[in-house]
Amino acid sequence: MLDSIDTIVLVMMENRSFDHMLGHLTIDHPELDVNGLRTADMASYSNDHNGDLFPSYEIKSDTDLETDLPHEEKFVQEQLKYQPVNDKFTMHGFVDAYVSAGDGTPNVQCIPMGYFGSAKIPVTEFFAKNFCVCDNWFAPIPTSTQPNRTMAFCGYTPIYQTKTQLIELKEGKNIFAWMDKHQVRWRVYHDGFPFFSLYPTLWPYVLGEQFSRFELMYSDRLHEADATAPQVIIVEPCYQDAPHFGSKHPNDNHPPLAIGWGEDFLRRVYQAVSANPDRWERTLMIVYYDEHGGFFDHVAPPGISCSTTGKPSFPFKSLGVRIPAVVVSPFVAPGSCSHALMDHTSVLQLLAEKFDSKKIYSPDVEKRRRDGIRSVSEVLENIKPFAAPNAPSVALDVKTALGESIAVAPDSPMRQSFEEAGRQMLEQKPAEVRKKFPELFQWKDAADKARGTR
């Protein structure tokens, strides 16, 4: 069936857990064979903190959250709440971690314990109902964004936490070098400053012709000739933590963002992917999340270990928390669910199966396969492709949006990292940046002036 697929599209969003986004499926429809939340089991999901119980609850309106949630390595360990007496991850530590990160006395309906009902996430719901939910897909490692995204696109990570840093990769050991070596036509459509800009090794790609504005994706899918059309597309949302200039609104779903912006972005991606019916019939899109962002999930991760490649090496003893993942394609059974154990390297396995004669991506990814991680190809079962159903056209109701002032320097490691990437890129590659991200010049000048550093 892989031979029938001409285009693989990867869309990685930010920082939400499976139960937070898709747990409601089995509250609304208990007959579904999905490992979501169940009304009869709600007591077992409640997190205990200082003698009190904090239940899982449906979020009633989509607003910007008061704060981001903790999701660094030490907080994830607290969330998993390993119980040495019975040798289990209890998944009862999400409120503990939230309080540890410093937010005082928690409400009974504590932010990490909330989940969305179908009405607030119409596009994600549409994907779940019309395509294939993967309910056993975990972040590869129990830590934050930078290491998990590195795992997703390299199969290894030199780092174990997110901090103010640009990330050094092994020479030639990244998804773009791999695809070039295998003569795969690829393209990245980015809605704003790309996450790949955090890797100086990848700047030649980021500043090159294969990184293209997201606004061009729709028309490319409609009109581009088959000979030049990419076989692998990576779509990057507009990151909450990246520098912005102008009216572009972040839409990666990273808290404290309201979820509606991300839903609208996913709708636009789907519309672009399905714009050309002939191309749609030969397309497989994976919509997934880098990590859980500090939101609750009730499924304990398997004990598949992994160590970072940096010095000193940092060992992880398990996968990370479960994330929402949906395979959107005419090659899946509509409304189906795959229970195959997967993490982000499952996508790299898929690429190897499609493009490598030995079907091996790398020794690191192969080791994970031997440890039990399956390929995304296991969800493909529909032999006769079907036409793309129309995405919901409902208006997305986002209550508030907070503007960020460029006069205030960023205060989080991710934001500082993005800003550092922009500044260093401007300093070292001004000619290329002028062609690729001309808005960065205006952003830097305006920020420096506003902060009084110019």
Place this chain on the structure above:
Amino acid sequence: MIRIQPGSSFATTFFLVSFLVSCKPRIYFFNVNERETTSADSLRFHWKVRGEPTLMFDRIRIASPPDDSLDILEFTLSVKKNGIDSSRKLQVVIRATESSDRVVIPVESLSGDTIIARGMKDRARWENFKIIGLINVMRRPLLVYHSEVSAVFADSGAVSTRWKDLSYSGDWEIRARMTDEEKKNHHLIPDRFKVGAIIQKK
């Protein structure tokens, strides 16, 4: 002393910085004197904000699994500035004069055949409540320690008034013997122990 001349580049920068820094609303803090209260009590709020504040409240009833529900007053402090909103919520549980609650604490260790759970009932939330009685809500005998008082609960549903009028907040310990199945397979040991409580505002 620096004299700022209108139209100078310094003046422009100064006013631009001031304007941009202060253009969005901010909630520095928003808190209330009690998180668990009764309808006979008053609530006192404190906040510090930048912008125009509005305090709203809703009365909601939420499920408190497995078999209970809670009446909650949800207060939302919304602050507006330059057309931008920022908001924060506080929830206060409203209890009857005498009400039921649970102490839920994590299993911490084993001592021979005994499972030991330890934890605390949050002082900030519960310091104004006292115990009327405790009830065994687990399907096994328990030994409960709190406030230098201990008691054995032989069966599920067993009640004790040994802690009457003692403070509900503070450290708790619950012990239980392992069952035969748990001795053979430690995976069956529960993650946490609980005891039911009838409580009253002091």
